[in-house]
Amino acid sequence: xAPWDDPQAQPLIRFQGVSKAFGTxxxxxxLTLDIYPREFFALLGPSGCGKTTxxxxxxxxxxxxxxxIFLDGRDIGHVPPHLRPVNMMFQSYALFPHLxxxxxxxxxxxxDGMAKPxxxxxxxxxxxxxxxxxxxxxxxxxxxxxxxxxxxxARALARAPKLLLLDEPLAALDKKLRHETQFELMDIQExxxxxxxxxxxxxxxxxxxxxxIAVMDHGQLIQVATPAGIYETPNSVYVADFIGDVNIIQGSxxxxxxxxxxxxxEGLPPIRAVHEGSLTPGQRVFYALRPEKIYVxxxxxxxxxxxxxxxxxxxxxxxxxxxxxxxxxxxxxxxAQMTNAKRLSRRDFGWEEEVWLxxxxxxxxxxxx
Ligand code: ATP
Numbered sequence: 001x002a003p004w005d006d007p008q009a010q011p012l013i014r015f016q017g018v019s020k021a022f023g024t025x026x027x028x029x030x031l032t033l034d035i036y037p038r039e040f041f042a043l044l045g046p047s048g049c050g051k052t053t054x055x056x057x058x059x060x061x062x063x064x065x066x067x068x069i070f071l072d073g074r075d076i077g078h079v080p081p082h083l084r085p086v087n088m089m090f091q092s093y094a095l096f097p098h099l100x101x102x103x104x105x106x107x108x109x110x111x112d113g114m115a116k117p118x119x120x121x122x123x124x125x126x127x128x129x130x131x132x133x134x135x136x137x138x139x140x141x142x143x144x145x146x147x148x149x150x151x152x153x154a155r156a157l158a159r160a161p162k163l164l165l166l167d168e169p170l171a172a173l174d175k176k177l178r179h180e181t182q183f184e185l186m187d188i189q190e191x192x193x194x195x196x197x198x199x200x201x202x203x204x205x206x207x208x209x210x211x212x213i214a215v216m217d218h219g220q221l222i223q224v225a226t227p228a229g230i231y232e233t234p235n236s237v238y239v240a241d242f243i244g245d246v247n248i249i250q251g252s253x254x255x256x257x258x259x260x261x262x263x264x265x266e267g268l269p270p271i272r273a274v275h276e277g278s279l280t281p282g283q284r285v286f287y288a289l290r291p292e293k294i295y296v297x298x299x300x301x302x303x304x305x306x307x308x309x310x311x312x313x314x315x316x317x318x319x320x321x322x323x324x325x326x327x328x329x330x331x332x333x334x335x336a337q338m339t340n341a342k343r344l345s346r347r348d349f350g351w352e353e354e355v356w357l358x359x360x361x362x363x364x365x366x367x368x369x
Pocket of ligand 1 (some may be wrong): 025027045047049052053
């Protein structure tokens with residue numbers, strides 16, 4: 001499933017050069033993006049980057065100031081919200097407190113004037129899909145938070161929208177329930193085949209549920225890729241830093257056989273790296289290295305590449321992994337993470353202990369911005 005790699009695939013949603021200004025403030029700037037049918041697409045970015053504005057334009061609550069939004073090839077820029085095959089599930093769920101679960105789910109169908117038998121069949125189907133059969137007669141205040149969340153989902157899907165917008169849908173749930181619900185959302189999304197667009201602050205959540213993630217900043221798309229693409233080949237320090245933990249070492253690149261040396265990295269021995277594409281000799285670059293790519297050992301080993309000496313300043317033990325905060329010879333701090341099950345030496349390292357860090361030539365990425 002990778003329609004974005006298929007030049008023949010038709011997007012469900014196309015943003016074409018879309019801008020949105022509020023007075024003199026530009027919230028979205030000349031943004032172009034395709035979202036394909038059956039995608040679970042995540043919009044990710046810091047507060048104020050324009051995620052909600054994107055959702056509101058899809059829902060029809062906001063109109064672009066420039067550019068066009070297409071749904072199934074039709075310009076929907078001026079189609080009012082209720083005439084779009086789009087539904088939105090809000091963070092607060094916005095359930096009707098005086099209506100039963102059944103009536104909450106039936107609400108939109110009733111308003112559409114659906115015949116009673118068809119409506120009952122549809123509501124039952126939604127109850128089964130979200131495993132709420134037993135709670136049909138209860139009111140929202142007589143069920144748990146997780147169940148309320150599923151009612152909101154069932155109601156949002158009842159009218160079979162082509163596109164479902166989810167605005168921080170799991171923000172109110174505690175961590176464990178949130179985790180379970182993520183898998184449930186993925187399962188329901190797959191069963192219904194509805195395209196989902198989710199806004200979330202939680203990068204782990206986006207990584208878990210999404211087919212692709214758009215990382216935004218100041219009304220612009222910085223990178224759109226699969227979770228693995230975003231994590232393993234971020235296109236900038238901004239994205240590398242936004243998703244997961246990363247060490248950034250600044251330096252300048254010098255071409256050497258088979259790759260580049262990152263030298264002048266503030267007094268460190270050169271770091272060997274490979275890089276697709278070419279760099280100008282002496283070009284200032286950022287070397288991005290994930291903590292889990294670093295190997296920590298007590299002794300130097302000349303057979304290992306990219307050896308750096310350092311001293312352990314802090315250790316965060318979290319059961320399955322330990323993260324070592326290591327000060328390198330030039331004073332720069334880096335984080336190195338080792339899984340405890342696979343740690344070769346049986347003893348742990350200690351505070352203030354001198355250690356050797358090493359990593360392969362392909363472990364890190366050279367970023368130009
Ligand atoms: P958050 O994660 O905090 O919800 P967001 O990424 O969803 O943030 P938006 O709500 O899309 O951000 O807002 C983007 C920018 O546009 C913000 O700077 C916001 O203040 C501004 N903005 C949004 N709506 C309006 C409006 N109706 N009038 C003026 N400015 C607005």
